[in-house]
Amino acid sequence: MKAEIEQAVAVAFQDLFVAAPEVLLSRTDEQFGDYTCNVALELGPKLNKNPRDIADALAKKLNDNPAITSVEVAGPGFLNFKLSDDALWKMAKSKPTQSMGGKVVLAEYSDPNPFKVLHAGHLYTTIVGDAVASLLQQAGAEVHRLNYGGDVGLHVGRAMWAIVEFLGGEHPEKLDDVPADQRLEWLSERYVEGTTADETDESAKAEITAVNQRVYSIHADNDRQSAFAQIYWTCRQWSYEGFDKLYKELQVTAFEKYIPESEVVKPGMEIIEKGLQQGVFEKSDGAVVYKGEKDGLHTRVFVNSNGLPTYEAKDLGLAALKWQQYHFDLSIIITANDILEYMKVVVKALSHFYPEVAKRGKHLTHGMIRLPGNQKMSSRKGNILRAVDILDAAESANQAVNGKSTKETSLAAVKYGFLKQRVGGDIVYDPQESVGVQGNSGPYLQYAHARARSILAKAKASDQSVTGELQPGERSLLRKMGEYAEVIDKAVTELMPHHVCTYLYELAQTFNQFYEANHVVGDEREALRLGLVQSYATTLKHGLGLLGIVAPEKM
C-alpha cells in the first residue's frame, strides 16, 4: 500500500513537473493522517516553486485514488494522506517483505570460549543473534546459525596448566572426582588460577607457554591417547555440554554447529603463508604482522614469535572456511565493540585474498552489559558478570516483585530487557524493571497477549473475518496493526530487533486504549471487534516469537 501510494505520487509529480523524484512516505501522527510526504518541500526550491503550490497540485491529482479518502496539504507543504478503511484492513493483513528471499546468510554469535565461563556479553549476543537470525529467516533468508569459540589459544594454555597442577600431574582419571554439576564452575576456577599464575609468576608463565604449544600439537597430531590430550578433550567436552545446557534453558534456536578455533588454524596458516609470499604480511621481530597503517588502520600480529597463530590468523581461516562451506550472500558477526578496530584490520587483510567475502561481511557490535548502579566488573580475575548471574537476578527479581516466578516470564524479562535497547552502545540491564508488572517489559507484553486471548475465549465462536466501516477507536487500532509489516522490514534492513520491541509496546498501548473505551463481547459490533482483537493477538504473538519470547495463552 505504501509503495503503491509512493508510486502514484511519483507519477503525478512527473506528469505535473516533468522531474522524476524519489518519493518516500513516512508514518505520521494520527492527527495529521496515516502517511505524510514531504516531496513538495524537498523539491520546491529546486524547481523554483512554492512548495505549497506543488503540494496543492499533487493533492488535486491524487484525490481520486480509491485507497485514499483525503489528501491534505498542511504546514509549509506536507502532503498528508488518510487511507480508506478498506486500505487499512488490507494493510493489517499484509505480510513483511521477503527481502532476503533465496539469500544465504550466516549468523555467528554467542561465541563462548571453552574452558571459560559464559559471561553477560555472551548471553547478550546469544539473545540478539537469535532475534536477528529469526528476522532474516522470516524475510526469506536461508540462515545458518554458527557458534565460534576458542578451544585453543592462550586462555586454554592457562586453564590446562592449572588443571594439571590441580590434578597433581597428568592424571585424566582424577577428573572423575569433579561432580558433574560443578564442571563448568570448576573449569573457570582453573582458568582464573592459570591467568593469575601467568601474570604474576615468571616460571609458571614459561610453563604455560609450553602448555599452550602442546594444546596446538594435540590438534596437529590428532592426539586422542596421551594423558594430556585426554584431559583436554574431556574438559573441552564439559564446556560444550555446559553451553548446550544453557542454550536449552534460554529456549533459543539451536545452533547449526560449533566451529572450534582449532579447525581454522590450518586454513588460517595457509593464508598467512600465501600472504607472506605475496608481501601482504611481513615478518617483524619474529612475528608475522599486517601493517594496517597504509589503510589508515594499525599494525596487528597474526602469528606470534613462537609460531602460533593469534586470533587474527584464526579469523582469516574462519572466514575462508565459512566461504568454502556456504558461499553466503551475507555473513553477520555479533561481538562486543572492543574488537571493532581489530576486526577492521582482519577484514582489510582478508580482502587481499577474498575480496568478495570481506565485502559480504557485516560486523555488529555492542557495548558493555551493566547492572544498574555502575558496578565495575573486571574481566581478568573472574569476578565478571556471568550469564547465569543475569538469569538468577531476573528470577529473584521476578519472585520479589511478583511473588511468583515462572520460567516464561523470567526469560521474557531478560530477553526483552536486552532487545529493547538499540544494538551498539552499552546495555544497562535492570532486573527489577525487566520483570516489572507495569511498563515496557517482556512480561507486560505477555500479559497483554494473554488478556486478548481471554477475550477471544469468552466470545462465542462467530465469524471474525467481518470487515467494514470503522469507528475512531477501532480505526486507531487497525491503523497501528498495519504498521507491523513495515516495522519488520525496517528491523531486517537495519538488523535492529529493538524496532520490533518499540512497536509491540506501542501496539499494546494502542490496544489498551481501544479496550478501555470499547466493549467487545456482547456489543453489537462484536464480530468486527473480535476480528480486531484476534488480529492484534496474532500480531503480538508473532512479533514476540521473532524476539524469541513465548506468548502463553494464560498467565
Next chain:
RNA sequence: GCACCCGUAGCUCAGCUGGAUAGAGCGUUGGCUUGCGGAGCCAAAGGUCGUGUGUUCGAAUCACGCCGGGUGUACCA
C-alpha cells in the same frame, strides 16, 4: 598522541537516509472501578536534545571545532 564509539526529562531509553508542538517507561503528583483480565486508562509536572559555529526554507538528526565519558592502539581474545 592517533583512531573509533557514546553524550536526549531525576533514572533507563526511543527518535538520527533533516521536516510540522522532541516521545516512552520508571519515579513524583492528581483523577478513573456497581463492566470483556485495573499487570489497565486519563491527566499534570519535568528538556538551552553536552557545547559552539556552519550548511539549509527548516538541524536532536548533516559537517567541523571544543568539553565530558568509554574502547582500541604488536605478539590476549
